[in-house]
Amino acid sequence: MSLPSIYFNSWSEKYRxxxxxxxxxxxxxxxxxxxxxxxxxxxxxxxxDGDSFQELEMFPSGEDARLYKLKFVTEKKSGxxxxxxxxxxxxxxxxxxxxxxxxxxxxxxxxxRIVYDPAAVEQYQITCYxxxxxxxxxxxxxxxxxxxxxxxxxxxxxxxxxxxxxxxFLYATEEDDPYYIRDKxxxxxxxxxxxxxxxxxxxxxxxxxxxxxxxxxxxPIFEARSNHKYDTADYGKIxxxxxxxxxxxxxxxxxxxxxxxxxxxxxxNHVGADxxxxxxxxxxEEGGAYNDTGSPYFDWFTFYHFPxxxxxxxxxxxxxxxxxxxxxxxxxxxxxxxxVIHRWTxxxxxxxxxxxxxxxxxxxxxxxxxxxxxxxxxxERKVLIGEVWEDASNKIAYGKRRHYLEGGMLQGVMNYPxxxxxxGLLNQSTTAGxxxxxxxxxxxxYPPEAFHANMxxxxxxxxxRILTVLGGDENKLRLAVQLLMTLPGVPCVYYGDxxxxxxxxxxxxxxxxxxxxxxxxxxxxxRSAIQCRxxxxxxxxxxxxxxxxxxxxxxxxxxxxEAYTVMIFNATPTRQTIxxxxxDDQTGEGKIKPLVGSLLxxxxxxxxxxxxxxxxxx
Numbered sequence: 001m002s003l004p005s006i007y008f009n010s011w012s013e014k015y016r017x018x019x020x021x022x023x024x025x026x027x028x029x030x031x032x033x034x035x036x037x038x039x040x041x042x043x044x045x046x047x048x049d050g051d052s053f054q055e056l057e058m059f060p061s062g063e064d065a066r067l068y069k070l071k072f073v074t075e076k077k078s079g080x081x082x083x084x085x086x087x088x089x090x091x092x093x094x095x096x097x098x099x100x101x102x103x104x105x106x107x108x109x110x111x112x113r114i115v116y117d118p119a120a121v122e123q124y125q126i127t128c129y130x131x132x133x134x135x136x137x138x139x140x141x142x143x144x145x146x147x148x149x150x151x152x153x154x155x156x157x158x159x160x161x162x163x164x165x166x167x168x169f170l171y172a173t174e175e176d177d178p179y180y181i182r183d184k185x186x187x188x189x190x191x192x193x194x195x196x197x198x199x200x201x202x203x204x205x206x207x208x209x210x211x212x213x214x215x216x217x218x219x220p221i222f223e224a225r226s227n228h229k230y231d232t233a234d235y236g237k238i239x240x241x242x243x244x245x246x247x248x249x250x251x252x253x254x255x256x257x258x259x260x261x262x263x264x265x266x267x268x269n270h271v272g273a274d275x276x277x278x279x280x281x282x283x284x285e286e287g288g289a290y291n292d293t294g295s296p297y298f299d300w301f302t303f304y305h306f307p308x309x310x311x312x313x314x315x316x317x318x319x320x321x322x323x324x325x326x327x328x329x330x331x332x333x334x335x336x337x338x339x340v341i342h343r344w345t346x347x348x349x350x351x352x353x354x355x356x357x358x359x360x361x362x363x364x365x366x367x368x369x370x371x372x373x374x375x376x377x378x379x380e381r382k383v384l385i386g387e388v389w390e391d392a393s394n395k396i397a398y399g400k401r402r403h404y405l406e407g408g409m410l411q412g413v414m415n416y417p418x419x420x421x422x423x424g425l426l427n428q429s430t431t432a433g434x435x436x437x438x439x440x441x442x443x444x445x446y447p448p449e450a451f452h453a454n455m456x457x458x459x460x461x462x463x464x465r466i467l468t469v470l471g472g473d474e475n476k477l478r479l480a481v482q483l484l485m486t487l488p489g490v491p492c493v494y495y496g497d498x499x500x501x502x503x504x505x506x507x508x509x510x511x512x513x514x515x516x517x518x519x520x521x522x523x524x525x526x527r528s529a530i531q532c533r534x535x536x537x538x539x540x541x542x543x544x545x546x547x548x549x550x551x552x553x554x555x556x557x558x559x560x561x562e563a564y565t566v567m568i569f570n571a572t573p574t575r576q577t578i579x580x581x582x583x584d585d586q587t588g589e590g591k592i593k594p595l596v597g598s599l600l601x602x603x604x605x606x607x608x609x610x611x612x613x614x615x616x617x618x
Contacts, residue, residue: 021126043056103122134452151196164193220355263353270319412453440586443544453489551576580596
């Protein structure tokens with residue numbers, strides 16, 4: 001059988017409609033083109049996640065005998081389906097054979113491939129979600145700024161540091177490079193601090209507002225021993241180095257006055273060993289699970305051999321893991337009227353980002369979401385975003401499929417796959433065509449509301465600084481920032497990236513903000529790109545249709561035939577020319593070319609690391 005004899009494309013509505021994820025209980029229409037001398041049977045082979053495969057016979061279309069069709073009705077319960085095709089036929093040369101058609105070898109959707117070994121078939125995916133679950137408009141149309149609180153700004157007179165912690169050290173100047181003091185086992189023995197605090201953030205709100213920021217995502221603010229605060233010591237208190245609850249309320253009020261929202265970082269999978277709950281070092285007198293089997297917190301933790309052998313996050317003894325199925329812990333975090341979620345959401349924050357969401361059971365996340373939604377009203381809704389590094393639609397964690405994007409849980413996740421796409425394009429490890437395929441796969445796998453609610457980034461506290469990744473090339477950086485601001489999703493700027501900070505991974509990526517030493521050229525890059533997004537409704541709310549033209553990567557952000565924006569990027573070190581005849585949108589439908597051609601002309605040259613845009617409005 002020759003390859004053109006069988007064809008299917010999961011991104012073309014001629015072959016599969018509707019596009020992408022579908023609501024549970026709805027129908028999906030499949031067609032596959034089979035052009036063989038003899039055909040005995042064509043089957044859709046489909047499996048609901050966790051069940052066995054079904055072979056459903058497809059039949060020729062009345063209009064085109066080569067097109068075999070089938071209507072498939074999904075179950076009313078959300079979940080994933082996986083499918084491929086089985087063809088029993090004869091091409092007139094090699095005799096009767098059974099072949100299979102699944103995803104292409106790169107494991108993306110769209111056009112697939114024929115294989116002869118059923119074990120080699122890569123399954124296509126359909127995501128079935130329970131109900132549309134959009135994030136609030138203030139978030140969807142916003143620009144997020146991630147602040148690592150200790151490293152942003154000290155608002156105290158003469159930069160005095162609030163409540164320095166015992167057995168820690170303060171840097172001599174804010175220009176010092178972060179550095180860890182470790183013991184022979186690699187454990188940090190002295191935590192280091194610069195003294196950033198909530199008052200410092202409040203003081204810089206005018207700067208952030210002028211930059212175009214509308215949402216602040218803060219690293220954890222609750223009391224903890226470390227500088228990063230992912231080792232919570234007391235969920236009921238703001239860390240005294242950051243300030244007081246009154247300082248936090250002032251920050252919220254000032255931010256609201258500028259039309260800005262605040263998202264807190266919820267770290268609920270583990271706590272600190274040095275916490276009121278575990279209290280390994282008796283900082284909190286004699287109580288805590290480590291010291292007392294009668295402690296009210298004892299059942300929160302799993303001890304293999306009391307007290308020194310216990311379950312902890314990634315085997316880090318400083319971070320004992322909490323049993324998320326424990327009723328007492330669930331009451332404490334979200335179920336009771338005085339829970340962590342209720343108490344802090346009442347302060348007026350806009351929502352939460354959940355740390356290591358893969359570690360939290362689905363029903364635990366659903367419980368947080370329900371508690372959060374109880375604080376929403378018609379004029380002000382809350383948002384819940386999760387930390388997931390991969391395609392969150394099909395994530396398996398600890399042997400369990402995660403369903404947190406199917407409605408009633410997370411509204412979106414941190415979009416690390418788009419970060420890899422952007423960096424891959426600029427560092428020449430990803431081609432324009434691969435970027436189209438990768439992004440279309442994400443679009444087709446995610447419920448549409450979640451796809452547009454993902455928190456996009458080109459750097460966070462867990463990654464290298466973008467300027468370091470791009471070798472200090474500001475031309476590359478300009479494209480990276482423009483992509484961040486124009487791709488679908490909500491862009492998030494990591495503090496200091498806009499000031500030109502460099503840094504490899506932790507601790508170098510957590511330098512103090514260089515106030516007075518900012519790279520003004522880079523600030524202009526960010527300010528201009530943010531303004532581009534905020535002034536163009538197509539970029540904030542338009543659908544996404546990517547394409548490639550040889551070495552050029554582009555996309556349309558489409559609201560209607562009368563309102564769309566075309567972006568095209570030359571992320572290569574060589575001059576590239578637009579040739580509309582070479583446009584490939586991976587669907588084979590030809591719908592994109594006229595729209596692109598209406599705003600961008602063939603023959604237009606793009607210098608290395610440059611972009612063009614065109615916009616049509618009513």
